[in-house]
Amino acid sequence: xxxxxxxxxxxxxxxxxxxxIVFFQxxxxxEVPLFGVNIDLSPLLVAFVGLLCGSLVGALSGFAxxxxxxxxxxxxxxxxxxxxxxxxxxxxxxxELRDPQAALTPxxxxxxxxxxxxxxxxxxxxxxxVDAPVSLELLRQIVLGVVVNSVVALPVWALVRRVLESVLPxxxxxxxxxxAYTTGGLSPLSRA
Amino acid sequence: xxxxxxxxxxxxxALLVVLSLLLLTAYFGEAPSGRxxxxxxxxxxxxxxxxxxxxxxxxxxxxxxxxxGDTFHAKSQRNQLRKQVDKLRRELVAQQAEKRIYGQLIxxxxxxxxxxxxxxxxxxxxxxxxxxxxxxxxxxxxGEGAGVRVNDPVVNGEGLIGKVxxxxxxxxxxxxxxxxxxxxxxxxxxxxATGIVQPKVGAPNDLLLQYLPANTAVSPxxxxxxxxxxxxADDSLYPPGIPIGQVTSINEESAYRSVNVHxxxxxxxxxxxxxxxxxxxxxxxxxxGLAASLPPxxxxxxxxxxxxxxxxx
Numbered sequence: 001x002x003x004x005x006x007x008x009x010x011x012x013x014x015x016x017x018x019x020x021i022v023f024f025q026x027x028x029x030x031e032v033p034l035f036g037v038n039i040d041l042s043p044l045l046v047a048f049v050g051l052l053c054g055s056l057v058g059a060l061s062g063f064a065x066x067x068x069x070x071x072x073x074x075x076x077x078x079x080x081x082x083x084x085x086x087x088x089x090x091x092x093x094x095x096e097l098r099d100p101q102a103a104l105t106p107x108x109x110x111x112x113x114x115x116x117x118x119x120x121x122x123x124x125x126x127x128x129x130v131d132a133p134v135s136l137e138l139l140r141q142i143v144l145g146v147v148v149n150s151v152v153a154l155p156v157w158a159l160v161r162r163v164l165e166s167v168l169p170x171x172x173x174x175x176x177x178x179x180a181y182t183t184g185g186l187s188p189l190s191r192a
Numbered sequence: 193x194x195x196x197x198x199x200x201x202x203x204x205x206a207l208l209v210v211l212s213l214l215l216l217t218a219y220f221g222e223a224p225s226g227r228x229x230x231x232x233x234x235x236x237x238x239x240x241x242x243x244x245x246x247x248x249x250x251x252x253x254x255x256x257x258x259x260x261g262d263t264f265h266a267k268s269q270r271n272q273l274r275k276q277v278d279k280l281r282r283e284l285v286a287q288q289a290e291k292r293i294y295g296q297l298i299x300x301x302x303x304x305x306x307x308x309x310x311x312x313x314x315x316x317x318x319x320x321x322x323x324x325x326x327x328x329x330x331x332x333x334x335g336e337g338a339g340v341r342v343n344d345p346v347v348n349g350e351g352l353i354g355k356v357x358x359x360x361x362x363x364x365x366x367x368x369x370x371x372x373x374x375x376x377x378x379x380x381x382x383x384x385a386t387g388i389v390q391p392k393v394g395a396p397n398d399l400l401l402q403y404l405p406a407n408t409a410v411s412p413x414x415x416x417x418x419x420x421x422x423x424x425a426d427d428s429l430y431p432p433g434i435p436i437g438q439v440t441s442i443n444e445e446s447a448y449r450s451v452n453v454h455x456x457x458x459x460x461x462x463x464x465x466x467x468x469x470x471x472x473x474x475x476x477x478x479x480x481g482l483a484a485s486l487p488p489x490x491x492x493x494x495x496x497x498x499x500x501x502x503x504x505x
Contacts, residue, residue, distance in 0.1 A: 032258055
């Protein structure tokens, strides 16, 4: 794949993934409550795109997915876009600054994204004047939502990575790390 | 180079955030017929068929998830419902018992309206029953303290139950009308012929009305009530007109006629009874009252009957 084709393929795949996941969310996941709450795949998708592709793509895809969600669910336009833009950007920056490699990173990122999405959405709705009491029930819903989303974070991560991996831009740091552990370049054993 | 990338990244973030805020503000501020709302509606119009198709295509998946969820939900619901059923069953049993007692109390109240009130009835609860199948005696929770004395008649809302045979300070034993020692002067409801009701030998749940005049006209289904007289002298009087049972069949005998009687009161299911505690002094005045209340021309017959009982005692 040429250097000009790669970003286009990435955008296309992100777009397809976003549409598929948003419709799957609306058509299936939203109708199957788990412990009284619904799984929300869209913040996970945005966070994982950011974690794989960086802050720029993360923010852009967050905005687009948010807009799609707001349009499809006939919600206040801009609320989800704003939240998902920040979530995508944050996940992308996490990758750019720390590049965490732990196996549980996607789970923690997913939990963080879900928490940010749920808390942020509640805050914005309150600021917009939605007449709902701040109650323990709301807190319970948020905590349960984060837990339930964390449960599905790893499978969603595996799916997103599988779809995007082949069109991801080459990262010099990862290339170096890969070479070090596959060719033995940095292995103390190879020097011995 | 790095600064340029960072600036571009921050600029894009700022742009997207501002765009989102603008969208939010514009959408929130405009009327439902505004441009953004109409865009949203148009989008929905376009997307609806896709959503519908996706919805139908994904229905099996949804059903699968739903089935799994429903199974868990049904399981927890089943346990919950089992607990609820147990609770309701206990409540039902308690309420049935209360209803039965209530029914008996209402019946007693109706009996009171028929004149039993003048016998100073003491309402008592049955606290013990004879453990054998005959149920010929029961124990009640009222005794001497409540004015209950030996030989006081005992009734419930259905009719005559028996009489008090032993009294303690706060309890008494009642012999039921099916007990072999009992004998109650009774008459057929439609006639004035009297006889003695006693337990039927070999059929502990049935009674026999004996010593009826041979020419007494009687048919099955007729009611047998107390006549106001008794068979032995020491017993207290049973008030007249208290239902005892219903005629089931007629036995032809030589000099007297006897009829089989089935008790009206359910003697196996007694909860609340009334002891008629009218004293002996009161009995005499009551008899006088009864004699006075009889219709003209029949006073003699009734008086004879009452007098004969007293004489017999």
